[in-house]
Amino acid sequence: MAAKTLYDKLWDAHLVKQRDDGSALIYIDRHIIHEVTTPQAFEGLRLAGRKPWRVDSMLATPDHNVPTTLAERAAGVAGIEDPVSKIQVQTLDDNCDEFGIVEFKINDRRQGIVHVIGPESGACLPGMTIVCGDSHTATNGALGALAHGIGTSEVEHVMATQCLVAQKMKNMLVQVDGTLGVGVTPKDVVLAIIAEIGTAGGTGYAIEFGGEVFRTMSMEGRMTVCNMAIEAGARAGMVAVDQITLNYVKGRPYAPSADLWAQAVEEWMQLHSDAGAAFDKVVIIDGSQIEPQVSWGTSPEMVLPVGAHIPDPQQERDPVKRESIERALKYMALAPGQPITDIKVDRVFIGSCTNSRIEDIRAAAAVLNGRKVAASVKQAMVVPGSGLVKAQAEAEGLDKIIRAAGVEWREPGCSMCLAMNADKLGNGEHCASTSNRNFEGRQGYGGRTHLVSPAMAAAAAIAGHFIDVRTLSGQDH
Amino acid sequence: MKSFTTVCGIVAPMDRANVDTDMIIPKQFLKSIKRTGFGKNLFDELRYLDEGRPDQDCSHRPINPDFPLNQARYQGASILLARKNFGCGSSREHAPWALDDFGFRAVIAPSFADIFYNNCFKNGLLPIVLSESVVDQLFLQMYEAEGFTLTVDLAEQQVRTQSGEQYSFEVDAFRKQCLLQGLDDIGLTLQESDAIRAYEAQRRASAPWLFDAIVAND
Structure with a gap:
């Protein structure tokens, strides 16, 4: 038998039908849903008079819109101040109730970011095909699974048929x-x-x-x-x-x-x-x-080791790339040749589906331990990826270390990664963020994102600017 | 699903690489539970000079006169000409919904991000990959000639200029048929219900844990 890659094996094990035109039907084992990319899919099902094929293959939780302050969270969905967000979260609850889908609701202790709760609950397992209407679903691939994001039409398709029409990558x-x-x-x-x-x-x-x-x-x-x-x-x-x-x-x-x-x-x-x-x-x-990295631009590929300097667009020969660098430097208000460590940070965000698990919070707490956030930093926050991560961190006393450093300890959700809730950057502010995207406006209108690890974000909070975390004294790695 | 056969229309530019879906439709507009109405917020942060809010009347907002879609010569455009890796980032289908709602029927670029590319077909919006050199040439022609139009012919898999140049593009057969005929792909898949059930029976026998129900077992 021909040698197969891991992906080949996962694909072959889920192939329902290979069609003559090159497309294939792939069986989906697990479907995770959240409030933003599903309302139109549920509406589509209702309009067509369809039911989910395997309702017990689905797991839901609200994450993108949920507030992360205890004050706003205390009253559940009813307490969400933004009326548009409230409707969206309520709509997820209503749809899950109507169709009989298990949902970790807003104040369930297991609620959290979709890509955190999937592996954490064991709902996502090795060998599965896993989809979710969110591009970071690939997180679950760490389990040895085939996991990827899909659009809302595909969410509806998977709900109705338990399959995706796909082409092999x-x-x-x-x-x-x-x-x-x-x-x-x-x-x-x-x-x-x-x-x-x-x-x-x-x-x-x-x-x-x-x-x-x-x-x-x-x-x-x-x-x-x-x-x-x-x-x-x-x-x-x-x-x-x-x-x-x-x-x-x-x-x-x-x-x-x-x-x-x-x-x-x-x-x-x-x-x-x-x-x-x-x-x-x-x-x-x-x-x-590999050295500790800091992104300087408006695309995740615009990233350099912390000891590097901001690139000079004049050194770039490709005109499209040169223009991208120029545009990025203008948006980020950075100058060619400037050391990365000169960039001051206004806010620090430690969280997101990329870096909000217990090891991330431990790493941030290890740097923050016994230190204080620089006076020039307007806000630093740690947003755990789920209620269970939060509980674990509190059991380890990490919340106390984090708060003692002057960092806010929040309720779980996507938060400032995409700023759909109240957590966002102000116009022109620089953020040391453990999230995944530094696109223009991603963390708030006019906001300037620098992608870093939790330890590097914590170090930037202490210093008030980017700093090589390895140079902080007494670091126990 | 909306069908697509042939479109002839004005071409508008989105002349930068790596246009992400956050740029196509910013997150605050994702709170809608509808599929329509996103057109007025397409490219919101580039199109307007202020920060947009959901459910806002955009007719009185300050517009950015430098942004092509605000310029008279591109009014009524139905074809967007773009650079490589168009539609990268978030999987939000709100991006093709916004492009469609604005009036675009096709996007031409040297490459697209996978999820965006896929989402377009579900909404009667045709993403067309042409080589970087052809796209460069189309940009030049478009900037030179006000009212520059292209014809996109899906059946023939061709993009044609008024002066008679023809460029072929690839599209996979299944997507092409769905788009040409406006087929409901859920309905098509449900015609394979027996095959899906047969797969499930075989899989359940060999890997039963995959069929353990997600239950509310707090």
């Missing part, structure tokens, strides 16, 4: 060899990957992340990397299953137990690319050379 291997340096995190790895292959480098591909760095990386770290596959253009990112995966999954509420666990493990241990499997594209990166 090409295979890309991103292999990061060696060992990461002290203070270098999974976020730095994925930013360095995006810098290498570009924001469209993965378009048309499913990316498998492999190499020594991933074999030793924690599950949460793998999630951070897979999460940003889309920022390299790839709908799906994934990592092979190993003992680290199994240790993570075992015992989670929706994970199989007893006899089924043993049976599942037997199948899951096949979820890796065979020796000699063919990839259409291979990118090899030396992990030992």
